[in-house]
Amino acid sequence: MKKNICGIQQVGVGVKDVDEAWKWYRSAFGMDINVFEDIATAKLMLPYTDGKERDRHAALAMNMEGGGGFEIWQHTNINPKAPCFDVKLGDTGIFINKMKCRDVQRAYRKHKEQKFTILGELSKDPAGNEHYYLKDPYNNIFEVVEESNYYKKQKSVTGGVAGVVIGVSDMENAMRVYADILQYNEVIYDESGCFTDFVELPGGKEKYRRVLLKHEPRTGPFGKLLGPTQIELVQAIDRKPRKIFENRIWGELGYIHLCFDIQGMEYLQNECAEKGFPFTVNSADSFDMGSAAGHFSYIADPDGTLIEFVETHKLPIIEKLGWFMKLKGRNPKKSLPNWMVNTLAFNRIKD
Template identity: 50%
Template sequence: MSAALISGIQQVGVGVQNVPDAWKWYRKVLGFDVPVFDEKAEAPLMTPYTGGEVHKRHAVLALNMAGGGGLEIWSFTSRKSQPANFKVEIGDLGINAIRFKTPDVHKAHAWIKGNSGQAVGPVVALPEGEGFWGTDPYGNIFQITTDKTWFQNTGKPVGGVAGVVVGVSDIDQSVVFYESLLQPLEVVYDETGVFADIPSAFPGQRFRRMLLRKNFTPEGAFSRLLGDVQIELIQALDRTPKNIFENRFWGDCGYIHLCFDTLDMNALKTKLQSQGYPFTVDSEQSFGMEAAAGRFAYLEDPDGTLIELVETHKVPLLKKIGWFMDLQKRKSQKPLPDWMLKTMGFGRVKD
């Protein structure tokens, strides 16, 4: 068995009201144009988070082949996906923002500013490097920063998911959870104060923020595509934060989960349960999503933010000719060859 139990961020779930419209924006502006699956079906195992009822949904898992995690763009079809009834602020409990990677912050800023159709913040100094904040047309906050791990040069100004910003109520409690999940992690910075870069409706608000990084290791079939993991924990110190999904369902509008590519689900489950972090959902066997399949599970961080774990069993490399990779037959956790991963890009959707 590999020493690593998680190889990287597989995807972040984005709840929207119209999947085709949202995916078009994410394709054209952020480069998520390679679908792994595009499926309409029921979500029977998620009833603990959907009011005890089975609901239907439409989901697309899309990749940016420059490297980084993907996006699972998700909408209810049996009900209308509900937005929060308040404006989500940095520091509220849950996934506040996605961090997308870029090789050149200034080129990415010019591209997003000229093509997103939304307000974009300026390029600013961060506790590490430079970056900028923006919003998508659905009110979701994102951040674009530099990153040193890339899969290939696609010529696009923005790459895939490098990480997330997670609002927490107690950083000291939360960091124990994320270290248990993602060992080994390094603390890149841990700072407290008023930060000029953070977009906020509360001027002068103090935060504590901590960036955790899991450096790339060549373990896992998709590790070279996924790269590093960056998780910034952020705690609002001058106000009581709101729970982003309070009185709403998983799958409603916003960032619904953070999903990790898992290499040994049984070992990870045993480890996390022994440390007091039980699975709340577990498919226990392979679960199909159109042409892909895998075992999936969920657990919660100390503030209830949903963490998804997926042990991939089958993935399409060239869907058009029916070429799939059965990962359960592999005898090692070595990365797939680059040329094989790049064939996924042949299924790119062009606008």
């Protein structure tokens, strides 16, 4: 078996109050499936938590429309800090979370009706795709992007995570991770200059090089649900970027990591080491995330942005009945039957 990257499982979002933030994400993006929720201690992230174990409350929320989820993450033994400076486009780290949407104009109208903070008007990216940006109450920026692929139509105006915008200091160096290891090897555009669709973003009137990357169709147990995604790399041309997590630890406020659902962890570990990006965290045989279990690891891109890999072994369907979805030992490239994936909807939260 070789490595198999199945898709973006989730983007970690550091917040001060999981319950409050999750309610907003259900309202805005339909992230109402409770894949797991757990209160415990993060014991293995010591390289990124000042060498100390940290108590936390975490939940994985998804949308049955398809796309990746949010790992909504709250420190419970410290007061998590916001960035120590005004973050702008091109500062290194995850700056924007992309949300998939079948009808961008409809979503734009709905989000305006809900009086959310929308940054600018509907606009088009360099490839001519309609999109718009909005901000949650916690200063995180989201981009609603066109995506016709969906798993199961829902009432929400968007699906789940369709990708991210990441600030990098050196485009070619960053591509060693994103285009090579993560296999986002299809360049949709690679352009430099000032961009009209960036104008309303922090630092959006400056000059940037932006590269939009996509991938070939993914396979794997949850491949259909996670669907196609994109990564946009942004490099500031006229200034030296700062690290978004400068003087802060993992799990504090903002986008804390990008996580991929994968198969073949040992093969991936060998490849990452050979290519100069060794695992910095490795749960080895297994981890327990409440009722979920699996194997996780981390690498850092050349600027220190954290990439997580998760090989899921078990997920709860109806925990009270002891009904779990067991994934270990299955064909790593074969999709789970739809009926099995659909059981995730048993854990829908209704407001």
